[in-house]
Amino acid sequence: MAEGLLSLCLLVVVVFPAVLASRQPHIVVILADDFGWYDVGYHGAEIKTPNLDKLSAAGVRLENYYVQPICTPSRNQLMTGRYQIHTGMQHGLIEPCQPYCVPLDEKLLPQLLKEAGYATHMVGKWHLGMYKKDCLPTRRGFDSYFGYLTGSEDYYTHVRCNHVPGADLTRCALDLREQEEVAAGYKGQYSTELFGERATRIIAKHNPEKPLFLYLALQAVHGPLQVPEHYEAPYAFIEDPRRRAYAGMVSAMDEAVGNISSALRQTGLWDNTVLVFSTDNGGQTLSGGSNWPLRGRKGSLWEGGVRGVGFVSGPLLKQAGTATRELIHVSDWLPTLVGLAGGSLNGTKPLDGFDVWNAISKGSASPRLELLHNIDPRYHDIAPCSGWNRDLASSQGVSADLWQWSGFNVSVHAAIRSSKWKLLTGYPGCDSWFPRPGHNDSDPRLSKDVAPPPLKAVRLFDVENDPQERNEVSDRFPEVVEYLLRRLHHHQQSALPINFPKDDKRCDPGPSGAWGPWA
Numbered sequence: 001m002a003e004g005l006l007s008l009c010l011l012v013v014v015v016f017p018a019v020l021a022s023r024q025p026h027i028v029v030i031l032a033d034d035f036g037w038y039d040v041g042y043h044g045a046e047i048k049t050p051n052l053d054k055l056s057a058a059g060v061r062l063e064n065y066y067v068q069p070i071c072t073p074s075r076n077q078l079m080t081g082r083y084q085i086h087t088g089m090q091h092g093l094i095e096p097c098q099p100y101c102v103p104l105d106e107k108l109l110p111q112l113l114k115e116a117g118y119a120t121h122m123v124g125k126w127h128l129g130m131y132k133k134d135c136l137p138t139r140r141g142f143d144s145y146f147g148y149l150t151g152s153e154d155y156y157t158h159v160r161c162n163h164v165p166g167a168d169l170t171r172c173a174l175d176l177r178e179q180e181e182v183a184a185g186y187k188g189q190y191s192t193e194l195f196g197e198r199a200t201r202i203i204a205k206h207n208p209e210k211p212l213f214l215y216l217a218l219q220a221v222h223g224p225l226q227v228p229e230h231y232e233a234p235y236a237f238i239e240d241p242r243r244r245a246y247a248g249m250v251s252a253m254d255e256a257v258g259n260i261s262s263a264l265r266q267t268g269l270w271d272n273t274v275l276v277f278s279t280d281n282g283g284q285t286l287s288g289g290s291n292w293p294l295r296g297r298k299g300s301l302w303e304g305g306v307r308g309v310g311f312v313s314g315p316l317l318k319q320a321g322t323a324t325r326e327l328i329h330v331s332d333w334l335p336t337l338v339g340l341a342g343g344s345l346n347g348t349k350p351l352d353g354f355d356v357w358n359a360i361s362k363g364s365a366s367p368r369l370e371l372l373h374n375i376d377p378r379y380h381d382i383a384p385c386s387g388w389n390r391d392l393a394s395s396q397g398v399s400a401d402l403w404q405w406s407g408f409n410v411s412v413h414a415a416i417r418s419s420k421w422k423l424l425t426g427y428p429g430c431d432s433w434f435p436r437p438g439h440n441d442s443d444p445r446l447s448k449d450v451a452p453p454p455l456k457a458v459r460l461f462d463v464e465n466d467p468q469e470r471n472e473v474s475d476r477f478p479e480v481v482e483y484l485l486r487r488l489h490h491h492q493q494s495a496l497p498i499n500f501p502k503d504d505k506r507c508d509p510g511p512s513g514a515w516g517p518w519a
């Protein structure tokens, strides 16, 4: 009897790891590029996104979810679970000829999942550096890779044009790779379909016994505005041609996501899948995107730049069919997904992300109480948007003196969030409110009749009650300002020096080459 029990115990002990392993969920992360806050059907857009609406309605919509204002930084934080200031990448994004990448001593999400037993696949946009081979996705944890290493290329030719220093010419060259090799055979295939189909093929071929990590970083819906006619046709009613093309691109993306969820269901993987959908940053209003009613756009630290469309779907969610207003950030995925995988964080550097699974799945309070949006002493706007900006910028030298006691240089571009409060210093980037697409309400401050409010170097908003950042309240809550400036000062002390090297002319792939490692 006792012996029987003992062997039963042994049996349990021996079998347990195998049971655990078989229950590790499949993880699918779909990252859209430049997808605006307003531009998903469930935020009221005139654009149809039936698949995103349906998947998110059956999952959990993240309505207080943040990303970084531009491409490389969001992807960097997704992959490392760490703020940009901690990788020296707080400034800008990686241009094709810049010789740097996410530091090689950072352990990335796919490496951690691979160690936890996952098959790891990536399709689409990398943009985390490629000047040498050690920077490539296949050397950083992905078993397979099919995609492009930079950004902004043509959707059909997969060619990216970029200025080459020294050579002093604009080089247009292919940027598409299969594993580490140049993939030349895909000219003419629209990338949303190309990458969507590649992802569904990976799902179809996957051995369901092994946990899957699939990271699909779509080119959609970043410029250039290119889309097959049949996706754009339903939007003939949209007058603005950029918005119309963008709408078609969103529809193509929505269809690709629908295809992926169908593939997951057909293969039976869905029953044990966690699917994350996220944008990488706010929409680019210059390329048809909209973040209405939020202020600013891609590239700025206003809500329009950093509040992201995001949701989680799949049968493992305990409270499906809900929306959460808990504070969640793109750096939280690494600890959250590694936690779901039953993996170990061994080898990571101190994380800025939190495991937010209970907040998403069960509606518990988020462990994240604060969010550093960024501190970038070298910031300059990628696309200034009005005369207003110049006034604000020139005011900084004057009013900055008032805040010297804090230890934080308030002329520096920075923003931080704590509970409902958001503090911005320096010039946050394009600060307009753009009209709702199809409506002609515009920024009242741009009207000649409205005198601009006093200019300040430090701005405080209650973004929970004022998500449009219209009522600046630093005068009314000086103690909140003081606290948040001290927090910025604290964070700045832990920042690495900015790593933003000059272009290296050896990047030139030559007339018949492809962008890729040169060092």
Ligand SMILES: *[C@@H]1O[C@H](CO)[C@@H](O)[C@H](O)[C@H]1NC(C)=O
Binding pocket: 192, 193, 194, 196, 197, 252, 253, 255, 256, 259
């Ligand atoms: C979705 O799948 C259908 C059927 O296979 C295919 O015709 C279509 O091109 C796919 N759409 C995208 C965007 O990949």
Ligand SMILES: *[C@@H]1O[C@H](CO)[C@@H](O)[C@H](O)[C@H]1NC(C)=O
Binding pocket: 344, 346, 347
């Ligand atoms: C942690 O990782 C290091 C290498 O990154 C390895 O040598 C060590 O064995 C790991 N420890 C555990 C407990 O897995």
